[in-house]
Amino acid sequence: MKALTLALLLLPLAALAHKPSDSYLHLDRAGDGFTGRWDVALRDLEEVLILDADGDGAITWSELRARQADVAGYALARLKLSAEGHICPLAPSSALRVVRHSDGAYAVVDFTAACPATPVALDVDYSLLFDRDPQHRGIVRVGSDGAGEPLILSATRHTARVSLEGLSPWRRFGQMVHSGVEHIWAGVDHLLFLLALLLPSVLRRDRETGRWVPVTNFGSAVKDVVKVVSAFTLAHSLTLSAASLGWVSLPSRLVESAIAASVIVAALNNVFPLMDRTRWMAAFALGLLHGFGFASVLADLELPAGSLAVTLLGFNVGVELGQLACVAVFLPLAYLLRGTPVYRRALLVGGSAVIALVACAWFAERAFGVGVSFT
Incomplete structure (x- = not known):
């Protein structure tokens, strides 16, 4: 019964296992x-506008062309730009285009924003x-030819004031730290x-009975966690750096499927x-795969080469x-719970079995490309 309850709680995670909606x-x-x-994902627009008119699973x-006014109107109604306290009205500037990300x-919505005076800072809502x-x-990237540093906006932080006089290295570093924290917390598969990996850290396997038994002191649990987390950190840092520098490149579907398999x-x-x-x-071997997953996030940010190290x-x-x-x-x-049947069973x-089942669903979805496509 407890395992069934846990399964029901974790079931919604199957829908959250993708790369976050950006x-x-x-x-x-x-x-x-x-x-x-x-650039707005067609899968997201399909959810709100139902672009797949004949329902065959392919847009x-x-x-898409028949609904381009709806797409532009939907997007632009959800963005407000202002400068010096004055609204900068938005208007579409060209026909809809389609590009591919990882x-x-x-869908690409091109538009113009007319401000009443030359701004020194831009307010984005x-x-x-x-x-x-x-x-x-x-x-969001504000700068010449899109070369400015990215600003990550979310439901809890949907407004920002952007200085148009450049971004200091320290501010750039702080933005990416914030982005890394958000990514690990939003990445259900990584979590x-x-x-x-951490669930067995407060237990050990008894060689005679084959059962899980509690560790005798907190220090041994900490030591085990340090080894596991350090190995995972080193591994994903290596492949994240290698992929971001362009030394290694793997197909996105292969990486995402392999991450699901690692879970x-x-x-x-x-x-x-x-x-x-x-x-x-x-943790080290499988962490190499997760580094490629982290790298796909940075690749879609299209970062300027000069700021890659920071x-x-x-x-x-x-x-x-x-x-x-x-x-x-x-x-x-x-x-605290290590000695209880609730924790060990x-x-x-039970929890690990449910995690494996959820990850199997992720693997099938990622490996076989289930979902609405654009043709």
């Missing part, structure tokens, strides 16, 4: 105003999709992988243990801070 907004100075390019160019097809998807993010492996090891105190080795460092720091916050909450509670074995 849109990409570029704003360039043009006289007293701005020109804008806004055709003719179906996670699929996006972004509200796209937050009423339907609280995890949605707006990745469940980490949870599957299955980590969870099943808790049910049918092959590794006990050597889990750090699995960006990588800031994003990595953010990811680690997000992980450490999760560990700090998990470990003391797990240690319902949480460790």
Whole structure:
């Protein structure tokens, strides 16, 4: 019954396992105003506008073209730009286009923003999709030819004032730390992988009975967690850096499918243990895959080459801070519950089995490309 209850609680996570829903907004100075390019995922637009008119699971160019006024109107109604206290009215400037990002097809809305005077700072109020998807993010870039540093807007932080006089390295670093923390907390697959690795940290396998038994002191649990988290951190930092620098490139579908498979492996090891105190080795090997997943996030930001070192460092720091916050909450509670049947049976074995089932659904969806496509 406890395992069934946990399964019902985790079932909605299958819908959250994708790369987070993002849109990409570029704003360039043009006289007293701005020109804008806004890339919005077709899968997100389908949810609110029903672009697939014949319901065959594929959005055709003719179906999209017939609704381009609706797409532009929907998007632009959810963005407000102002300068010096005055609204900069938005207007579409060209026909709809389609481009591809790492996670699929996006509609491109081109527009202009006319400001009453030359601004020194721009106020952005972004509200796209937050009423339907609280995890949605707006990745906004303000600068010449879209080369400015990205600003991440979310449901809890949907407004921002952007200085048009440049961005200091420290501010850029802080933005990427914030982005890294948000990504690890919103990345359900990464969190469940980490949870599957941490669940056995307060237990050990008895060699004679084959049962899980509590560790005798908190220090041994901390030591195990340090090894596991350090191995995962080192591994994903290596592949994140290599992929971001262009040294290695793997197809997005392969990476996302492999990440789902890594969650299955980590969870099943808790049910049918092959590794006990050597889990750090699995954390390192599977962490290499997760680094490619983190890299896909940075790739879609289209960062200027000159800021790549600061960006990588800031994003990595953010990811680690997000992980450490999760560990700090998990470990003391797990240690207190380690001797109870609830922890050893319902949480460790039952919870791991449910995590593996959810990850199997992710794997099938990612590996076989289930979902609405653009043709």
